[in-house]
Amino acid sequence: MQLNEQNILSALRAVQDPDLHKNIVELNFVQNLKIEGTKVSFDLKLTTPACPIRDRFKDQCITIVKSLGATEVEVTLTSSQGRVGDDNSAAKAPQNSHIGEVAHVVAVASGKGGVGKSTVTANLAMALSLSGARVGILDADIYGPSMGLMFGIDKAPEVFEDNTIAPVEAKGGISIVSMCMFADSDKATIWRGPMVSQMIQHFIHHVRWGKLDYLLVDFPPGTGDIQLTLTQNCPMAGAVVVTTPQQVALADCQKGIAMFDNVGVPVIGIVENMSYFICDECGKHHNIFPAGGGQKIAEKWGVPLIGKVPMEPAVADCGDCGTPAVLRYPNSESAKVFMDAAEKMVRTLSVFESEGDGVLKNFNYDFEQLPVEEV
């Protein structure tokens, strides 16, 4: 077959995106196609640098183009910075807001305190960063900020003359802004509602995030005014809701899901933390709380359960030593769950993005059933 643009593009239509159910040519991923004799090169412009199937895409493209007679095929992986929520939600940001440079803002929330929301935020962020994405964390847990401790940050961010703030670059190149960088962490922050609301708006719009692929917002626990301020002022692409399997946490988790549903922020998935305990002596799994709660809530609300994180000394230890478990103990069971949950998050966001309005009610997604097109 002749090695020309038409034949190459037509053959590349065999490469399907399993999440978006379209081929890479239809999705306009193939760009800058060049043919010089039997040498072919092109860019593959993906929706995110953290695309978990980027290498598979690349391998498939090379195999296909070589089967047409090319002797050398160079595929360069790039990513677009298309923002989710360029529709109504982006309109919430004032013109001079720096949040516009962030491609996807994701809320990490819990109805109840102490369920491990900050631990999940820190590890998801690190997992995304290790997958090649540019990541930031906005620690909006004004009354109990913990990102400073979780990443071992002991410096304050730079504040410029125009009152904008530069985030602190932490381990994994993650950009972080946390209330703990401004308040004396030994003293409880006793602020009134309007002051908290102002501070949060300042954090959302006047931090110089730069170009980020994902900004994870660690919400304060609960479903009150602060949480509403956050969802109403920040163009959220989706939310991850964290719970433990305990009844009391599950009840509050549903309030969290309902809150996001009410404000039109799609729930990406539920992370059940402390799902079971792994004995560090014998390695056996023990259910401390009754099992299956997260799954039941997920089914009831039609959102996926994207991870069941075990209770592991490695996770607790990392929370105290300032390095997320995903980085410090990459072979731990928790690290694997966090990496998998981050992948599911990325894939779900790309589906939300392709759906247009970014809001999917009763989203039902079976990750195990993803069609994988083999060449």
Ligand SMILES: Nc1ncnc2c1ncn2[C@@H]1O[C@H](COP(=O)(O)OP(=O)(O)OP(=O)(O)O)[C@@H](O)[C@H]1O
């Ligand atoms: N899977 C886990 N295994 C072991 N320890 C954990 C796990 N998840 C969280 N922890 C520990 O539980 C404590 C509470 O976690 P974390 O601070 O993440 O909760 P939170 O929901 O963000 O709390 P808050 O409501 O105060 O913001 C921390 O000491 C953390 O290290």
